[in-house]
Amino acid sequence: MAAIPSAHAEQFNVLLFSKTAGWHHESIHAGVTAVQELGRLHDFKVFWTEDAGRVFNDQELAKYQAVIFLLTTGDVLDDRQQAVFERYIQAGGGFVGVHSAADTEHGWPWYTRLVGRMFERHPAVQTAVLKVEERNFPGMERFAPRSLATEEWYQFGPPRSDQLKYLLTVDESTYKPGDQSSKGMGSFHPVSWYQHYDHGRSFYTALGHLPATYGDPVFLHHLYGGIYWAATGRTFKAD
DSSP states (O other), rough: HHHHHHOOOOOOOEEEOOOOOSSSOOOHHHHHHHHHHHHHHHEEEEESSSSHHOOOSSHHHHOOSSSEEEBBBBSSSSSSHHHHHHHHHHHHOOOEEGGGGGBBBBHHHHHHHSSSSSSSEEOOOOEEEEESSSOTTTTTTTTOSSEEEEEOOOOOOSSSOOOOOEEEEEEGSSSOOOOOOOOOSOOOOOEEEEEEETTTTEEEEEOOOOOOGGGOOOHHHHHHHHHHHHHHHOOOOOO
């Protein structure tokens, strides 16, 4: 008897990219496992690779509704691959940046605008108060208005885009942001944001340094919300 083909198809496809050309986070394995599990839980397909040459061409990228830069660092794409990724976003693709995606491709101006703000420095890992700035975005429903989180709190340079909409900030009065040479970012210290950029969509979260963070259901819901929005462009209004 011939096999009956399955009519099932995942709701969207994402490319999970974790190439590093600088610092290699020990949390990459936990992050990959977590995104794959989110795919199973929320019925989307995940293809994971660190081989830019395999996927950063027009034919391959066209298979995906969003590309996730998970804990990438340094210069991970060559000039040809960069041009391909620019065309992908300009055609309406989605981007998700996690943690050190903001410490990637500092010399590529288009990418720095895509991410929105770039990493400059960080203090030691500490517990601090995370604050919700906007709730009407997928994945923000489970955050308390103020909650404790333990993270490597990235400090960022100035905005590279004037389209950023902020989701989370950290209260610098609740931890030690640096020494006398690095006093932190001040009263407004962003942690997560999103924007429409160059006909595509971009979501970024600075959370995700520690392996254990990828076992936190609130963080995972936040991450899925960003993936969902980047892939589909859909939002829901909070009650």
